[in-house]
Amino acid sequence: MHWQFQVPPLVDGTQVAYGLAGIVVAALVVANLSKRPNLDAIPTVGSSTWLGSWWAGIHFSARAADVLRDGYKNHKGTPFKVSNGCHWMVIRQQMTL
Secondary structure (H helix, E strand, O other), rough: OOOOOOOOOOOOOOOHHHHHHHHHHHHHHOOOOOOOOOOOOOOOOOOOOOOHHHHHHHHHOOOOHHHHHHHHHHOOOOOOEEEOOOOOEEEEOOOOO
């Protein structure tokens, strides 16, 4: 007994068009979901390397007030970022009149 796989012939180009449209939509969804904010331009309190940011996250967990105080002192009036071990937190300062 010999099995043979047969592909049905395309009647018109609509199946091809729907297939290509599905691929394009899937690619756009994946591209949109994989976008991450670019935080490289924001100054960092602590280290911004992979291992350094993990260590800075541990330091932030133990002494958050000191880390934030250093950030406010060193980056007056501008946003800065700190690591909490899992992700970056951007701190925005508001100037009062």
